[in-house]
Amino acid sequence: MSPLCVLGIPKTLCNVTTTPVYVESQGCKSAGPVNITSCSGACGTSSFFSAEMSSLQHTCSCCQELATSEQRIQLSCPDNTEITYTYTHIDACGCIKTECSAPGNGATTSPASSKPRRRKR
Template sequence: MSPLCVLGIPKNNPCNVTTTPVYVENQGCKSGQLVNITSCSGACGTSTFYSAEMSSLQHTCSCCQELATSERQIQLSCPDNTEVTYTYTHIDACGCLKTECSAPGNGAMTSPASSKPHRRKR
């Protein structure tokens, strides 16, 4: 019997593209207006459960990260009255992708033998 994930992703904060308006600066040159810079943020499914079949804890992890990107260009104004073209990566879509789960502490997992039931003779 495999366990079901009862606790899910919080509905109020799913993984999605977020936008932050900022002035872009590079090597002393600056954008004349705010640029919408994108990032990925929000909740993804992560769980730990005990598997009697495997006699150990099983981990499922996913990370909110980019699924699709595109290159964007903007003009930056420099102090010497010149303009330069600046290219940056724009996030078009985000999603939850599987990732490795790491164990707490030194990275060692609990030995499956220590979690098996002990039997003794009567």
């Protein structure tokens, strides 16, 4: 994927990334590093004023898994036995539309449900 430039800072679009790590479970360890996958990168998020709705509208999306598969590896134990370890491998990532958080309180709001608030005096 090609980088996306936002305010002069290069951003990588949402994609699968791979990190080699040694896997350990129940005192047993992989013989070598295992390529563990994750999703990372930029997705579209914006806020704009809608004259029609007479409020700010928000569009949010998150970089997350689109397809996964189960992978099995053998882990070697100190007593010269092996165990099978199963983990989730990410096959594809993409931008998924999600709810946006309201500033300050962490509550989620839907763009269509924004209502003006009145102050009590």
